[in-house]
Amino acid sequence: MNVYVRQLARALGDLGMQVDVFTRNHSTAxxxxxxxxxxxxxxxxPGGD
Structure with missing residues (x-):
């Protein structure tokens, strides 16, 4: 997840919104x-290689 998406999600969360960011899993652990x-x-x- 890049810095822009992370900071935007946090800013929206700070305004009281519930935010889910979906991304591909890079590690099984x-x-x-x-x-x-x-x-x-x-x-x-889970996603492709």
């Missing part, structure tokens, strides 16, 4: 859903 701030989650989905 990573958690499927990560909370990066109180209202923002990153959801890792």
């Amino acid at each position: 990573a958690e499927q859903i990560q909370r990066i701030s109180p209202n923002v989650r990153v959801v890792h989905l």
Whole structure:
């Protein structure tokens, strides 16, 4: 996830919005859903190589 998307998601979360960012999973060891701030989650989905 790039810096712009991360900061935009956090700013929207700070305004009280619930934000989910969907991205391809790069590692099988990573958690499927990560909370990066109180209202923002990153959801890792399985994808191609």
